[in-house]
Amino acid sequence: MLMVSEEVREALTAGRPVVALESTIIAHGLPRPRNLQVALELEDAVRQEGAVPATVAVLDGRPHVGLGKEQVERVANEDGIRKLGHRDLPLAVATGASGATTVSATALLAAQAGIRVFATGGLGGVHREWTVTQDESADLGLLARTRITVVCAGVKSILDVPATLQRLETLGVAVAGYGTARFPGFYLSDSGHPVDWTLESPDEVAAVMRAQDTLDGPGSALIVANPVPEDRQLDPALHARVLADALHACEEAGVSGQAVTPFLLDHLVRHTDGASLEANLAAVRGNVRLAGRIAAAWAQA
Ligand code: PSU
Numbered sequence: 483m484l485m486v487s488e489e490v491r492e493a494l495t496a497g498r499p500v501v502a503l504e505s506t507i508i509a510h511g512l513p514r515p516r517n518l519q520v521a522l523e524l525e526d527a528v529r530q531e532g533a534v535p536a537t538v539a540v541l542d543g544r545p546h547v548g549l550g551k552e553q554v555e556r557v558a559n560e561d562g563i564r565k566l567g568h569r570d571l572p573l574a575v576a577t578g579a580s581g582a583t584t585v586s587a588t589a590l591l592a593a594q595a596g597i598r599v600f601a602t603g604g605l606g607g608v609h610r611e612w613t614v615t616q617d618e619s620a621d622l623g624l625l626a627r628t629r630i631t632v633v634c635a636g637v638k639s640i641l642d643v644p645a646t647l648q649r650l651e652t653l654g655v656a657v658a659g660y661g662t663a664r665f666p667g668f669y670l671s672d673s674g675h676p677v678d679w680t681l682e683s684p685d686e687v688a689a690v691m692r693a694q695d696t697l698d699g700p701g702s703a704l705i706v707a708n709p710v711p712e713d714r715q716l717d718p719a720l721h722a723r724v725l726a727d728a729l730h731a732c733e734e735a736g737v738s739g740q741a742v743t744p745f746l747l748d749h750l751v752r753h754t755d756g757a758s759l760e761a762n763l764a765a766v767r768g769n770v771r772l773a774g775r776i777a778a779a780w781a782q783a
């Protein structure tokens with residue numbers, strides 16, 4: 483049922499590096515037409531690091547790992563592309579729907595295809611107001627059950643960051659800062675919260691992955707939290723101001739469920755004159771490149 487592209491299948495069989503990429507950021511996280519350019523650029527960046535990109539999406543009810551150019555175009559431009567978390571996969575498959583995969587659905591499909599390294603922008607997590615809405619991204623629960631390394635710039639700053647870090651601890655998901663002892667803040671290099679572990683090189687990350695396998699504990703993820711370079715981050719004062727506005731607007735508009743994340747991200751883009759988009763892209767680019775290097779170190783191991 484899983485459609486693994488020929489290029490990805492060959493690379494996996496030969497033990498060459500592969501990096502999974504999610505598609506929700508393309509379909510629902512970035513404005514058109516920039517989203518298509520970015521999708522292709524990210525695939526290119528993976529290739530420049532010597533790895534094969536495997537963008538994940540569901541098209542006409544078929545889960546794909548590794549997309550051709552026309553398929554990437556569909557994800558970026560087609561109206562009615564849904565947002566699919568892992569719980570949505572059987573529904574999309576059985577009804578023949580098309581959709582972009584979130585971190586949870588991407589991690590699941592990538593792991594099933596035998597891919598160990600995955601790059602994204604920011605993970606989903608615990609939303610502010612959790613006590614009222616119980617809105618916690620399914621990303622966290624799935625990563626507690628899936629042996630995959632996720633390179634991200636932390637969790638989106640629209641979330642409750644300390645609550646998300648606590649949930650990751652409770653769920654037993656390993657978290658390490660890459661070259662930093664601070665948990666990155668997605669648009670910002672530093673969320674203001676520390677991490678317990680710091681890894682300094684792709685080889686070190688690969689060694690942790692090997693240790694996960696050797697110890698053979700619960701099949702959980704390794705989160706490599708890679709900060710956006712400081713000179714590329716969103717101005718922290720602007721970030722604080724616009725984020726407060728965005729959260730307020732979201733409440734006013736009565737947005738809930740799956741629509742919350744895209745609503746907030748879009749609000750930030752429009753009210754920072756695109757600066758949040760640039761910081762977002764800088765973060766994702768950095769993550770994709772690092773993931774390529776980690777995949778290469780892992781393939782050599
Ligand atoms: N980070 C971004 N843009 C996004 C997302 C993350 O910069 O669009 C997506 C990811 O796919 C993540 C999802 O898995 O949002 C989380 O959505 P939710 O909170 O509905 O679980």
Ligand code: MN
Pocket residue numbers: 617618619620739740742
């Ligand atoms: Mn949610």
